[in-house]
Amino acid sequence: MSQQEHRPRFTVRRADRPGDLGWVVMAHGEEYDRQFGWNTEFEALVAGIVARYAAGHDPVREAGWIAEADGERVGCVFLVAGDTPAVARLRILLVTPAARGLGVGSRLVETCLAFAREAGYEQVTLWTNDVLVAARRIYRAFGFVLAEEEPHHSFGHDLVGQNWTLDLTRPTASPVAAVRP
Secondary structure, eight states: OOTTTOOOOEEEEESOSTTHHHHHHHHHHHHHHHHHOOOHHHHHHHHHHHHHHHHHOOTTTOEEEEEEETTEEEEEEEEEEOSSTTEEEEEEEEEOGGGTTTTHHHHHHHHHHHHHHHTTOSEEEEEEETTOHHHHHHHHHTTOEEEEEEEEEETTEEEEEEEEEEETTSOOOOTTGGGOO
């Protein structure tokens, strides 16, 4: 059976099973090294985000999700509280190479934003880097706006960090309806 004949279907579920949080850290470390040559500073950043989430997230206002295809983890995203009660932060979106092109990233962001709205947030922010073109394309499709960018040296490379914001008080159409499997 060719890859085209077998397009795996995927599901999105809460990141609440044993191994989920460890997989998030490992997958980020391995994928960002493979794709961009980022060092373990990035894996440590992700580990810190996951550790803070695991140590005491508020399940009413914070959640993480795992995407699975054919029984394997293929993506993740987290939503955590921001610095003020009205603002949430989208964190650590990842789609593995095997699942790219299936709409996994868009579905994860859609799930995350639906939760943010239900939790009563008015704004979602995120920090990314300009080399993450596919992720930025997804953010832009959901209405995120680039708020600021700044060069920095992290993860063993010169990068341009970007802060994006989304106003949840404005209605937007879902850009993923056409790409769902």
